[in-house]
Amino acid sequence: MKPSASSAHQRGGVVALPNGRAETSKIRIENLSKEFKLRGKAFKALDTINLDIASGTFFVIVGPSGCGKTTLLRVLAGLEEPTEGTVTVNRTELHRPSNAMVFQGDSIFPWMTVWENAAYGLRMRKVPKAEIRDIVDHYLDCTRLTKFAHSFPHQLSGGMRQRVSIARAFATDPEVLLMDEPFSALDEQNRTLLHQELLRIWEQHKKTVVFITHSVDEAVILGDRIMVMTAHPGRAKVTVDVPFERPRSVLELRATPEYGELVYRIWGYLREEVQSAAEEAEGGRK
Amino acid sequence: MSARSRWNERAAVTDSWGITLRRVANINITPAVRDRLISILSPFVLLASWEACAVGGLLDTRFFPAPSTVFSTLVKLIETGVLWDNTWASMTRLFWGFLLGAIPALAVGIAMGLYRPLRAAIDPLIALTYPIPKSAILPLLLLIFGLGEASKIVMVAIGVFYPICINAVAGVLEINKIYLDVGKNFQASRWNVFRTIALPGALPFIMSGVKLGIGMGLILIVLAEMVGAKSGLGYMIWHAWEILAVEMMYIGLMTVAVIGYALSVLSNELERWILPWKVDR
Incomplete structure (x- = not known):
C-alpha cells in the first residue's frame, strides 16, 4: 500500500475517469475530513472538503494560519491518512509516481550534494543510472544549479536550497506536484525571483500543481484557480478562477489594475477568516 | 586576581x-x-x-628510571621483537573487539531510533547495564569464555557497544522529521530509509560514539590483558611489575599513550573524510 493516493482510489471505488482532455479531473477529493487527537481531545483539522482539480491546473490553496491547509496537502501526499472521505488521483501512467512534494522549509538532505539530492527520487524508483544523469542534469539546468551540482547544501543560500527541492520534485516527473509554502522562508526579493523561475519551469511542463500559501499575492501570481479556506476547522470557502494568460511575467502582471482587483477580491474572502483565526489564537492563550 | x-x-x-x-x-x-x-x-x-x-x-631510579635507560630498554625491546609482538596482540584484539561491538551497536541503535516500541523495549536494559563498570564484568567473561582470545575481544566489544549504541539512538532522534517525510514521499523502502536517511543523518553523533568507543576499547584491552592474557601491552605492563622491570613498564605505558593519540588523530581524519557536509569544520 505504498502510494496512498492510489490506495484511496481503490478504497473509494471511484472508476477511473476518461482522460485526454484538458478538463479531465486529475485530483478528486470527496468528503474529506481529518481529525487529530491532541492530549486526548479530538481536533478537527479538515471538515468535509470536496474538490475537483483539473489536469494541468496550477491550483493554489490560500488560508489563514492553522486552517489545515498543510494537513490537506499531507493527505494528498500520502503522509497522513484521512479520517473520512477519499482522495483520488487519476493516474494516467502508472510508471510515474503519483505525487512529489516540495516541503516548507529546508528539506533537502544536508549529507548529499545538490546533484545527489536532485537524483534522490529517481534513485528510490530504481531508474537506470544513465537516465538519471540526463534527467538530473536537465533539471539542474532548469533551476540554474549546474554550477553547484557538487556543492553541499550548507554552501548554498536559502533560495538555492529551495530550488534544489523543486528540481528534486520535478525530476521524478510526478503526476501531481505538491508545494507547501515553498518560498515562505525567503525574503521578498528572492521570492519574486523564484516565482518567475517556477512559472518558467512550470510553463514548460504544465504539471498539475497543488500549491499552498498564506500569501494572496503569491496565489494570484502563480495560480490558475485559487481556493480560499476557512479558519479552523478547514473548509473550502470559495474557489476563484484567475483569468491571466500565460506565460506570465511577475512584474508586468503586478503592474496591471486587474491584478490589484483580484488580490483585493480574494482578500475580501480571506479577511474574516484571518480575523477569526486570530481571535481563536487569542482565546487559546487565555 | x-x-x-x-x-x-x-x-x-x-x-x-x-x-x-x-x-x-x-x-x-x-x-x-x-x-x-x-x-x-x-x-x-x-x-x-x-x-x-x-x-x-x-x-629514586627504582621508580623513576632515567629516560636514557628507558630508551636503551626500548631499543632492546624493539630489537627482540617483544614490543612489536605485544603491541600487535593488543591491536588485533582491539580491532576485532571494535568490530564485534560497533556493528551490532549501529544496527541496534539506529533501529531503536527509528522504531519506538523497540526503543521502549531496549532502553531500560541499556539504562540498567550501562552503569556497571565494564572492568567488573571481566571475571564473568573469563568464566564464560576462558583465558583465550574470546574473553578479551568480548570485553572490548562490550565497552565499544554502549557509547556507539547510545549515540546512534540520539543521532537518529536528532534527525529532522522532515527528512523522514521526504523519504516516505519518494517511497523509499525501509532499507533505503536506513541507508540514505537514518544512517547518514545520525553519522555525526555516531562518529562521536566511535571516538569514545575506541578510547574505552583501549582502556579495557589493557586492563583485560593484565588479568587474563600471556601477551599484549597490558600483559607486558603487568609482567614488568611482577619481575620489577620498571623500564619495561614505562615503555608499555608510553606505547599505550602513543597508540591512543594515534587512534584519536586517525578517527578525527576519518570523521573529516566521512562528514564533508558538516558545517562547523
Whole structure:
C-alpha cells in the first residue's frame, strides 16, 4: 500500500475517469475530513472538503494560519491518512509516481550534494543510472544549479536550497506536484525571483500543481484557480478562477489594475477568516 | 586576581621572551611560531630535567628510571621483537573487539531510533547495564569464555557497544522529521530509509560514539590483558611489575599513550573524510 493516493482510489471505488482532455479531473477529493487527537481531545483539522482539480491546473490553496491547509496537502501526499472521505488521483501512467512534494522549509538532505539530492527520487524508483544523469542534469539546468551540482547544501543560500527541492520534485516527473509554502522562508526579493523561475519551469511542463500559501499575492501570481479556506476547522470557502494568460511575467502582471482587483477580491474572502483565526489564537492563550 | 589579568600577565611574560630572543639572537618570531616552539620544547625540557635528577640522585631510579635507560630498554625491546609482538596482540584484539561491538551497536541503535516500541523495549536494559563498570564484568567473561582470545575481544566489544549504541539512538532522534517525510514521499523502502536517511543523518553523533568507543576499547584491552592474557601491552605492563622491570613498564605505558593519540588523530581524519557536509569544520 505504498502510494496512498492510489490506495484511496481503490478504497473509494471511484472508476477511473476518461482522460485526454484538458478538463479531465486529475485530483478528486470527496468528503474529506481529518481529525487529530491532541492530549486526548479530538481536533478537527479538515471538515468535509470536496474538490475537483483539473489536469494541468496550477491550483493554489490560500488560508489563514492553522486552517489545515498543510494537513490537506499531507493527505494528498500520502503522509497522513484521512479520517473520512477519499482522495483520488487519476493516474494516467502508472510508471510515474503519483505525487512529489516540495516541503516548507529546508528539506533537502544536508549529507548529499545538490546533484545527489536532485537524483534522490529517481534513485528510490530504481531508474537506470544513465537516465538519471540526463534527467538530473536537465533539471539542474532548469533551476540554474549546474554550477553547484557538487556543492553541499550548507554552501548554498536559502533560495538555492529551495530550488534544489523543486528540481528534486520535478525530476521524478510526478503526476501531481505538491508545494507547501515553498518560498515562505525567503525574503521578498528572492521570492519574486523564484516565482518567475517556477512559472518558467512550470510553463514548460504544465504539471498539475497543488500549491499552498498564506500569501494572496503569491496565489494570484502563480495560480490558475485559487481556493480560499476557512479558519479552523478547514473548509473550502470559495474557489476563484484567475483569468491571466500565460506565460506570465511577475512584474508586468503586478503592474496591471486587474491584478490589484483580484488580490483585493480574494482578500475580501480571506479577511474574516484571518480575523477569526486570530481571535481563536487569542482565546487559546487565555 | 581575576583569571583574565592572570592570563594577561602570563602573556606579558611570554612576550618578554620574544623580546629577549629578538635582542639576544636577533631573531624575529611571531607569537604563533613562538608558542609552537614552546609546545615542542616543553616535553624535552621535562625529560632533560628528569634525566638530570635521576643521574644526580635526586630521584629514586627504582621508580623513576632515567629516560636514557628507558630508551636503551626500548631499543632492546624493539630489537627482540617483544614490543612489536605485544603491541600487535593488543591491536588485533582491539580491532576485532571494535568490530564485534560497533556493528551490532549501529544496527541496534539506529533501529531503536527509528522504531519506538523497540526503543521502549531496549532502553531500560541499556539504562540498567550501562552503569556497571565494564572492568567488573571481566571475571564473568573469563568464566564464560576462558583465558583465550574470546574473553578479551568480548570485553572490548562490550565497552565499544554502549557509547556507539547510545549515540546512534540520539543521532537518529536528532534527525529532522522532515527528512523522514521526504523519504516516505519518494517511497523509499525501509532499507533505503536506513541507508540514505537514518544512517547518514545520525553519522555525526555516531562518529562521536566511535571516538569514545575506541578510547574505552583501549582502556579495557589493557586492563583485560593484565588479568587474563600471556601477551599484549597490558600483559607486558603487568609482567614488568611482577619481575620489577620498571623500564619495561614505562615503555608499555608510553606505547599505550602513543597508540591512543594515534587512534584519536586517525578517527578525527576519518570523521573529516566521512562528514564533508558538516558545517562547523
